[in-house]
Amino acid sequence: MDMEYLLALQQFREGAGHVFTEFFEQMSFLSDKGTVIVIVAIVYWCVSKRYGAWLWLGWSTNRLINGFLKATACVYRPWIRDARILPDPPAKAGATGYSFPSGHSTNGASMFGSGMLYSKFRKGLRILFGVMVVLVALSRNFLGVHTPQDVIVGASLGLLVMYLTSKLITYLDAHPEKEIAAAVIGIGGHAGTTVDSFLQIFYIVYIFPLICMKFERRL
Template sequence: MDISYLLWLQDIRKRLHPAWELGFNAVSDWSLSVYAVLLIPCLLYWCLDKRKGQLVIFSYVGARFINAVLKLSVCCYRPWIRDSRVIPSPRALGGAGGYSFPSGHASSGVGLFASAGWTLRQSCAGLLSTVLWAFTILVLFSRNFLGVHTPQDVVVGTGVGVLAIYLSGRFLARMEDGGSSDALVLLAAAAVTALTLLYFVAKPYPTDYVDGQLLVDPAAMQLSSLKQVGELAGLIAGWFIERRWVRFSTACTAAEKLLRFVLCAPGLLWAERIAPRLIRSVLGARGSVITSRFVFVFYIVCIAPCICRLLHGIFARFQPRRG
């Protein structure tokens, strides 16, 4: 049934103008790009609404982490490995070299775009909320249309994203109400990341060969999923420090919001593009994968807020005094 659906979409893809395939590849690629992270959760968190931005960031990182655990637990092969009649879009293969179930694009897309659409649904940005929901649907469909995921991959990936949104909302609400100690959360997160790291390294993986070639390299899959361990660690560590000592606010003037974004955005691009190469030269492949993603998320939730807090103090000094 799942393969029949992919073959049906494949036939449609071949009949359509190549621009359609190019467009769905662009949608799929952009959903995981640093610019999507910069323009949605970072803009929300740094400049517009801290609480809503937190929900999107936690949902996004949480969805990616849960997806990584499931993906390395199930170790399901891609549809073209299961059935040679499936011919995926060549351009989409660059981001689809590992295990198939569940879809990482689906989990990340729901965790990022759908969570943002959910948080903005009752605000003045209702139209933007609709656009975000529509883009989420395009991301989900693109993974089937391009032939890189089965329907069940996308459905479960979507469920992972929805679960992450729910858990993130409950967690943040509980912390706001003082229902849990942030120090205990920090310790629990450290334990979870350590145990997950051990699980990824110690568990057995399938090593099936076809024509002398390994279908999926377990070492490569471990490295890929270690990114999410680093992201979760960076999220909780950064959240804890910001909550305890930084305590920045998005209640500021429009000019300050704009300057915040202009000053903080280059740092995120540095953390994404340059920092991993510097870290790799010191720590090697495995250590750099975890550390570079830690730095990326830690910058979003803690370092950039420090810049925002400093900038707010500068603006406050130059504001005219009343009376």
Template structure:
């Protein structure tokens, strides 16, 4: 069996499976929310996480949560895209802008669709808008996930790729934790944000690969 021949099929098949699984996970949370099956779960997690509250930790959590705010992600996306354009990585720049920019629009659409009010259990910061799915959680998964994917493709060296992936994963999880700690999201909001953010990211990764394939095929003619 030629392993190299089958490797692309395994890779693209895995992307499709992840896209389906995370989409299914999101709709499972939606179903549980509509059936009022998440209240006990949310209350238990919130009670545990907010038992950690102290002044010093709150300051660190506020700092961490800002690393997934709309302002930060917008500026960071713009700077990274500019850097990519300067390096003549136009396809990567377009991918990074579209996956993040349209991801934000998609999150706004979902919030308006579900209109879930934010929790009122010990909110430590003020946060407007609706709660479901968590925009910070969805945005962090898309931004740091896309950044990790890009670095994984562009960096040389297995350890550099692994470090980029681990750091991205840690950032995503920490941002989700801050939203519960700060009292502005239910845990189910965060899980839904991660799920739909992951589905959105895998969809765009597949679209990026398809576009890359079409361009390379056209150039090879």
């Protein structure tokens, strides 16, 4: 069933002369790891340090969990499972590692899902962020690099972790004495895994948001 769905999207993509391909490539690009880092930095320094810290903490946690699930499930990419699947070449070039769950969908849900969950944003903007979560996930199917279950679980993971992270931040606001303990646990989690070596270099993302929020409260 999942392969038939991808084949139907592939037939549409090719039949439409790749008119929609560039659009979905851009949707996918918005959830690339490097793009996310730039967006988070812009949000933190130019929009809201508190919101940016939440993004950084939630997204880095999502990356850690997503990488662990990929290494545990060991699900192959669609074109490996079915030779009929012909993914978009640029998307395929960036689709390394295992398939389940979708890292891009998790990234998209972290970035845009946080906006959907942020109660201070207007309803229209929150709906737009929700649409972006769907478009990012759909782009991975449309480009042929992930199955429906990959993106559904990836996006669901992203939203769940961002929600739980917001609750953690609220809890730490009420119990500031717990902040250092939370930071130490976060650092230990990163240092004790080899799932995502890139994020290990940036292990400080776990302590950085907490320090930032503590500093912000003192201003």
